[in-house]
Amino acid sequence: xxxxxxxxxxxxxxxxxxxxxxxxxxxxxxxxxxxxxxxxxxxxxxxxxxxxxxxxxxxxxxxxxxxxxxxxxxxxxxxxxxxxxxxxxxxxxxxxxxxxxxxxxxxxxxxxxxxxxxxxxxxxxxxxxxxxxxxxxxxxxxxxxxxxxxxxxxxxxxxxxxxxxxxxxxxxxxxxxxxxxxxxxxxxxxxxxxxxxxxxxxxxxxxxxxxxxxxxxxxxxxxxxxxxxxxxxxxxxxxxxxxxxxxxxxxxxxxxxxxxxxxxxxxxxxxxxxxxxxxxxxxxxxxxxxxxxxxxxxxxxxxxxxx
Amino acid sequence: xxxxxxxxxxxxxxxxxxxxxxxxxxxxxxxxxxxxxxxxxxxxxxxxxxxxxxxxxxxxxxxxxxxxxxxxxxxxxxxxxxxxxxxxxxxxxxxxxxxxxxxxxxxxxxxxxxxxxxxxxxxxxxxxxxxxxxxxxxxxxxxxxxxxxxxxxxxxxxxxxxxxxxxxxxxxxxxxxxxxxxxxxxxxxxxxxxxxxxxxxxxxxxxxxxxxxxxxxxxxxxxxxxxxxxxxxxxxxxxxxxxxxxxxxxxxxxxxxxxxxxxxxxxxxxxxxxxxxxxxxxxxxxxxxxxxxxxxxxxxxxxxxxx
Numbered sequence: 001x002x003x004x005x006x007x008x009x010x011x012x013x014x015x016x017x018x019x020x021x022x023x024x025x026x027x028x029x030x031x032x033x034x035x036x037x038x039x040x041x042x043x044x045x046x047x048x049x050x051x052x053x054x055x056x057x058x059x060x061x062x063x064x065x066x067x068x069x070x071x072x073x074x075x076x077x078x079x080x081x082x083x084x085x086x087x088x089x090x091x092x093x094x095x096x097x098x099x100x101x102x103x104x105x106x107x108x109x110x111x112x113x114x115x116x117x118x119x120x121x122x123x124x125x126x127x128x129x130x131x132x133x134x135x136x137x138x139x140x141x142x143x144x145x146x147x148x149x150x151x152x153x154x155x156x157x158x159x160x161x162x163x164x165x166x167x168x169x170x171x172x173x174x175x176x177x178x179x180x181x182x183x184x185x186x187x188x189x190x191x192x193x194x195x196x197x198x199x200x201x202x203x204x205x206x207x208x209x210x211x212x213x214x215x216x217x218x219x220x221x222x223x224x225x226x227x228x229x230x231x232x233x234x235x236x237x238x239x240x241x242x243x244x245x246x247x248x249x250x251x252x253x254x255x256x257x258x259x260x261x262x263x264x265x266x267x268x269x270x271x272x273x274x275x276x277x278x279x280x281x282x283x284x285x286x287x288x289x290x291x292x293x294x295x296x297x298x299x300x301x302x303x304x305x306x307x
Numbered sequence: 308x309x310x311x312x313x314x315x316x317x318x319x320x321x322x323x324x325x326x327x328x329x330x331x332x333x334x335x336x337x338x339x340x341x342x343x344x345x346x347x348x349x350x351x352x353x354x355x356x357x358x359x360x361x362x363x364x365x366x367x368x369x370x371x372x373x374x375x376x377x378x379x380x381x382x383x384x385x386x387x388x389x390x391x392x393x394x395x396x397x398x399x400x401x402x403x404x405x406x407x408x409x410x411x412x413x414x415x416x417x418x419x420x421x422x423x424x425x426x427x428x429x430x431x432x433x434x435x436x437x438x439x440x441x442x443x444x445x446x447x448x449x450x451x452x453x454x455x456x457x458x459x460x461x462x463x464x465x466x467x468x469x470x471x472x473x474x475x476x477x478x479x480x481x482x483x484x485x486x487x488x489x490x491x492x493x494x495x496x497x498x499x500x501x502x503x504x505x506x507x508x509x510x511x512x513x514x515x516x517x518x519x520x521x522x523x524x525x526x527x528x529x530x531x532x533x534x535x536x537x538x539x540x541x542x543x544x545x546x547x548x549x550x551x552x553x554x555x556x557x558x559x560x561x562x563x564x565x566x567x568x569x570x571x572x573x574x575x576x577x578x579x580x581x582x583x584x585x586x587x588x589x590x591x592x593x594x595x596x597x598x599x600x601x602x603x604x605x606x607x608x609x610x611x612x613x614x
Contacts (some may be wrong), residue, residue, distance in 0.1 A: 072320070258520040
């Protein structure tokens with residue numbers, strides 16, 4: 001099960017009723033935080049999710065609205081008694097910037113490890129999946145991220161029986177181990193069906209529409225995509241500032257075809273995003289206007305429990 | 308007129324309904340900000356006061372809850388098109404810490420000047436008054452501040468007439484100029500009465516009760532004082548963490564005798580401070596529980612306009 005919460009939906013500056021854009025994902029006891037602007041720790045507390053399990057922090061880029069809340073969040077994690085390492089991932093400059101901001105965070109009870117991105121695409125391993133970082137198109141180096149949870153195929157008991165594999169090896173094979181039994185070698189591929197559909201959530205901000213987002217959001221259960229401006233006539237401004245209009249985000253989603261898209265990173269001049277949504281949904285029906293604290297649980301498709 | 312707003316009342320960490328402790332004062336077109344924790348820019352926006360006139364930023368000390376909002380506030384000021392210099396005042400280390408935090412603030416359209424405090428008491432000049440910084444007693448070097456607005460005496464027209472001072476010099480003398488007219492010298496002291504009561508607001512957090520606070524809050528129109536803990540039985544914790552209980556703040560106010568005291572910097576474990584106020588007011592009747600966004604206009608005593 002993958003739990004997703006959009007902690008805030010604001011771009012550029014935090015507002016009284018709109019925290020800065022940030023995502024938290026919970027999977028298998030681990031929390032992954034994407035971006036941490038000023039106030040993200042407050043949004044997390046408001047949601048009621050703990051800061052203790054945050055083991056991975058992903059940064060899209062280092063404009064203040066995406067990282068200014070880091071010192072407070074680190075203290076918050078310390079306060080929640082985290083002691084395990086934290087992996088931080090982001091474009092080049094990560095360690096220099098984080099160490100600089102840490103000047104007011106004192107001694108932390110956990111170690112920070114840094115992974116600085118330099119390729120167009122990079123995969124960060126995760127127990128049971130991986131995170132894919134992919135370059136997007138902003139006025140500074142900026143990355144989007146897909147959280148991929150993989151799902152192995154079914155164990156084929158009939159195949160195992162017909163191959164005469166002893167029962168005691170079944171569980172090990174199911175868990176990916178290769179077994180040598182005298183002269184016989186049993187491999188997982190002998191008894192495991194093809195990988196089944198996993199879960200994927202893709203996150204892209206701040207950026208112009210980009211091929212990398214379309215490629216990465218293909219087959220995603222959810223695309224969280226920036227939409228800085230609602231009005232079509234803000235397109236020149238979107239191009240200049242390297243952001244997107246709602247229409248552009250909708251077109252991009254239409255091409256990528258995720259199961260769902262949530263818009264976020266609204267400009268401070270935007271009131272409610274809702275009036276623009278009929279236009280957006282006319283292009284991509286599965287679009288929603290992201291709201292602060294909006295969350296969803298994603299489960300593997302054959303594990304859906306119908307109420 | 309001196310406009311005071313307590314932007315937040317929280318200590319240690321910002322909460323969904325309680326911003327971190329910070330004060331903003333407006334006087335004569337200048338705004339003075341004391342402390343700037345995470346979220347202070349949001350609290351300021353909520354109050355509806357502009358960030359543009361912030362010309363002086365005073366820091367009590369550099370624990371994150373008092374300075375973590377600085378990068379965002381600087382960007383906010385830049386966004387509000389401030390171009391005039393900003394004076395920052397705080398204990399030693401100020402420049403190193405601010406320059407370190409500025410790593411995510413980019414190029415700012417105004418210059419920052421630094422005044423690092425090293426004495427027990429220091430005065431920072433202000434047009435029409437001065438700010439007094441005074442050392443308090445925390446677990447790191449920490450200062451309180453008094454904003455003092457001075458008021459000259461009345462112009463004594465009778466004295467001017469009886470001294471035969473020509474009418475054309477009256478205004479200049481009133482504005483502090485000395486006049487030489489042939490062999491005659493006219494000085495302001497010839498025609499100005501004694502200085503009248505000005506305005507004073509004193510701010511003290513994070514600290515144990517201290518003689519310096521009592522001395523500085525004497526005659527103040529308002530003392531804003533920390534109260535981390537409401538319960539008397541938290542006294543040992545207050546001593547250990549170098550904070551105050553409400554009772555200690557009340558005793559301190561009773562000794563100093565300001566016209567009014569507002570409590571602030573409540574610990575995150577405190578719900579509403581109100582249940583403790585009868586006890587506090589039993590000791591110092593002019594005490595109020597500070598609330599986020601609480602503000603008051605202070606005018607010179609004979610300028611009070613009765614409604």
